Amino acid sequence: xxxxxxxxxxxxxxxxxxxxxxxxxxxxxxxxxxxxxxxxxxxxxxxxxxxxxxxxxxxxxxxxxxxxxxxxxxxxxxxxxxxxxxxxxxxxxxxxxxxxxxxxxxxxxxxxxxxxxxxxxxxxxxxxxxxxxxxxxxxxxxxxxxxxxxxxxxxxxxxx
Ligand SMILES: [Ca+2]
Ligand SMILES: [Ca+2]
Numbered sequence: 764x765x766x767x768x769x770x771x772x773x774x775x776x777x778x779x780x781x782x783x784x785x786x787x788x789x790x791x792x793x794x795x796x797x798x799x800x801x802x803x804x805x806x807x808x809x810x811x812x813x814x815x816x817x818x819x820x821x822x823x824x825x826x827x828x829x830x831x832x833x834x835x836x837x838x839x840x841x842x843x844x845x846x847x848x849x850x851x852x853x854x855x856x857x858x859x860x861x862x863x864x865x866x867x868x869x870x871x872x873x874x875x876x877x878x879x880x881x882x883x884x885x886x887x888x889x890x891x892x893x894x895x896x897x898x899x900x901x902x903x904x905x906x907x908x909x910x911x912x913x914x915x916x917x918x919x920x921x922x923x
Contacts, residue, residue, distance in 0.1 A: 790921050792862060794824040794836060794854065797916040799896065802850065806843025806872075807908035813843035819915065824852060832856050841876035848901065848911040854892075862892040862919055868901040872909050882906060892917045 796819040806813035817840040827834040833855040841847040851867040866887040873880035882905035890897070896916045903909035 789828070790830075790923055791826050791828045792854075792856060793826040793920045793922065794852070794892070795918045795920070796820065796822040796824060797896075797918050800915040802840050802848060802911060802913050802915075804840060804842035804846055804848055804911040805909060806846040807903070807910075808843070812908075813846075815840075815842035824917075827854060827856070830856055830858065844876060845872055845874060845878065846903075846909045846911075847871040847876050847878060848913075850913060852917075863889050864892050864917060865889055866899050866913065866915075868899060868911065868913060870901045870903055870909060870911060872903055872905075872907060882909070892919045 798820040800819035800822070802817045802819060804815050804817070806815075822838070824838065825834075825836040833853070836852040836854060837849060839847055839849040847870070849869040849871070851869070853865040853867060854862060855864075856862045866885075868885045869881060870883040871878050871880055872882045882903040883901050885899060885901040887897075887899055894916065896914060899913045899915070901911050
């Protein structure tokens with residue numbers, strides 16, 4: 764075996780093992796809400812409650828890059844002009860094959876949708892991205908009967 768061929772063989776082998784790691788390190792993970800996802804918010808009132816259902820189908824939630832990385836993606840909706848629900852998705856990428864999510868919901872109720880009067884929260888356990896649809900709910904535990912339900916399934920798309 765000549766020296767040149769051996770060098771090429773070694774380089775090829777290194778390339779073979781290095782390629783997946785290099786790809787994974789540069790991969791960007793994009794997250795979407797699957798069609799059928801929604802967030803329903805109930806603004807508790809003296810008379811009829813205000814109930815608003817926000818469609819989240821194919822909503823782009825954001826992205827992050829790299830392996831063993833983590834990030835928090837956030838979106839919010841407001842109902843009745845005064846009950847705001849902020850959804851945080853605590854994303855973690857543990858290896859090249861799967862990503863986990865923890866749902867954190869904050870409920871604010873005040874005079875306007877810009878309120879920062881924090882009245883309730885909920886945190887889910889760890890789940891794998893792509894699991895079937897689940898419901899997560901949060902209630903106003905400080906003042907009133909406001910509440911919200913997040914019905915969601917996540918979709919992950921990896922780009923190199
Ligand atoms: Ca109200
Ligand atoms: Ca309040």
